[in-house]
Amino acid sequence: MTTRPIARFAGLGVAVPEKILTNTDFEKILDTSHEWIVERTGIRERHIADEDTSVAMLAEQASKGAMARAGIGPEDVDAIILGTATPDRLLPATACDLQALLGADKAVAFDVSAACPGFLYSLGVAEGFIASGLAQNCLVVGAEKLSTITDYTDRSTAILFGDAAGAAVVQPAEGDGRGVLSMFLRSDGKLAPLLYRPGGGACDPISTKVVEERSQYMKMAGREVFKAAVRTMAQACDEALTRAGVSADDIDLLVPHQANIRILEATAKHAGVPMDKVMVNVDRYGNTSSASIPLALDQAVAEGRIKQGSLLLLVAFGAGFTWGSAVVRW
Numbered sequence: 001m002t003t004r005p006i007a008r009f010a011g012l013g014v015a016v017p018e019k020i021l022t023n024t025d026f027e028k029i030l031d032t033s034h035e036w037i038v039e040r041t042g043i044r045e046r047h048i049a050d051e052d053t054s055v056a057m058l059a060e061q062a063s064k065g066a067m068a069r070a071g072i073g074p075e076d077v078d079a080i081i082l083g084t085a086t087p088d089r090l091l092p093a094t095a096c097d098l099q100a101l102l103g104a105d106k107a108v109a110f111d112v113s114a115a116c117p118g119f120l121y122s123l124g125v126a127e128g129f130i131a132s133g134l135a136q137n138c139l140v141v142g143a144e145k146l147s148t149i150t151d152y153t154d155r156s157t158a159i160l161f162g163d164a165a166g167a168a169v170v171q172p173a174e175g176d177g178r179g180v181l182s183m184f185l186r187s188d189g190k191l192a193p194l195l196y197r198p199g200g201g202a203c204d205p206i207s208t209k210v211v212e213e214r215s216q217y218m219k220m221a222g223r224e225v226f227k228a229a230v231r232t233m234a235q236a237c238d239e240a241l242t243r244a245g246v247s248a249d250d251i252d253l254l255v256p257h258q259a260n261i262r263i264l265e266a267t268a269k270h271a272g273v274p275m276d277k278v279m280v281n282v283d284r285y286g287n288t289s290s291a292s293i294p295l296a297l298d299q300a301v302a303e304g305r306i307k308q309g310s311l312l313l314l315v316a317f318g319a320g321f322t323w324g325s326a327v328v329r330w
C-alpha cells in the first residue's frame with residue numbers, strides 16, 4: 001500500500017472576471033433585497049465573465065499563474081484534470097481546449113464532472129495518476145462560467161452564483177510530510193433532482209420546448225440542498241480528520257466550498273473549528289462551484305493565513321449529490 005502523502009501543491013493560480021454584479025444590481029431585476037441576500041447567504045457581490053471569455057480562457061489564466069509559481073512550463077505538464085459543471089461545449093472536454101491554449105502538447109487532458117467538489121475530485125484523480133506513475137506534473141483546475149446556466153429570472157438561484165477559475169500544479173510529495181494527508185470522496189445519485197439542469201443534455205436535447213421551459217438552466221430545491229449540504233459536509237470533515245489521524249484542534253485553517261455563510265458556519269461548528277480559523281470569501285465571489293476552493297486557498301496564501309507547514313481541512317459538496325474532503329499539510 002502506498003503511504004501518504006503521495007502528492008503536494010506546488011503552485012496556485014486564479015482568474016476572476018472584472019465585471020461585478022452586486023446585490024443592488026439584483027434589486028433592479030428581481031423581487032429581492034441586499035439585506036435578504038446578505039442575511040440568508042452572506043453574499044454581497046459576484047464576478048461575471050463577459051460573452052467573449054470562455055471557461056478554457058479563465059482556466060488558462062489560472063493555470064499560467066499556477067505554473068509560474070511552480071516554476072514549470074507547458075512542456076512539463078503530464079496531465080490536465082479540469083473540474084467543471086459548465087464546459088464550453090459538451091464535446092470535446094474543456095480540458096482539451098485548455099491544453100491547446102497552453103501548448104501543453106504531451107499532456108493527457110480531460111474533464112471531471114462532479115459539480116462543486118470538482119477540484120477535490122480532480123485532486124483525487126491527480127493523486128492516483130502520481131501514485132501509479134502515470135504523471136509527475138498534474139494541472140488540477142476548477143473553472144466555471146455559472147452565469148451561462150443561471151436563470152436570472154429565478155430569485156432563489158440567480159443571486160448565488162459567480163464565475164471564476166482556480167488551478168494548482170500538483171506534484172509528487174517530497175518526503176518532508178507536506179502534501180495531501182487524507183482524502184474522502186462520496187456521491188449519492190438519488191439526490192440528483194435536488195439540483196440539476198433538466199434540459200439540454202441527451203435526455204432532453206436542446207429544443208424550442210427546452211428553451212420555453214427554461215430547463216437548460218439550473219433548478220434547485222434550496223432548502224433540501226441546504227440540509228443535505230450541512231449533513232454531507234459534516235460527514236466529510238469527520239472522515240478527512242479521522243483518515244489523517246488528526247483532530248479539529250490541529251487544523252490551522254478550514255477551507256470550505258463557498259456556497260452560503262450559514263452552511264459554512266454549520267460546518268465549522270460541527271467540525272469544532274472556530275470561525276476565525278475558517279476561510280470565508282463567499283461575500284466577494286458567491287458560489288463559484290469547482291473554482292471556489294482554489295480561489296479561497298489562493299486568497300488565504302496571499303493574506304498570510306496559509307504558510308508552509310499549515311494544516312488545512314478542505315471540504316466541498318455539490319450537485320450529484322457529490323461531496324468530499326481532504327486534510328493537507330501545506
Ligand code: ACO
Pocket residue numbers: 031032033036037040041115116155156157159160195220222223224225226229259260287289317318319
Ligand atoms: N430574495 C428574497 N426572497 C427570496 C429569495 C431572494 N433572492 N429567494 C427566495 N426567497 C424567498 C422564498 O420565495 C421564500 O418565500 P415564501 O416563504 O414566501 O415562500 C422565502 O424566501 C424562504 O425561502 P427558502 O428557500 O426557505 O429560503 P432559505 O432560507 O432556505 O434560503 C437559499 C434560500 C439561500 C437558496 C438557501 O436555501 C441555500 O443557500 N441553499 C443551498 C443552496 C446551495 O448552496 N446551492 C449550491 C449547491 S452547490 C452546486 O453544486 C452548484
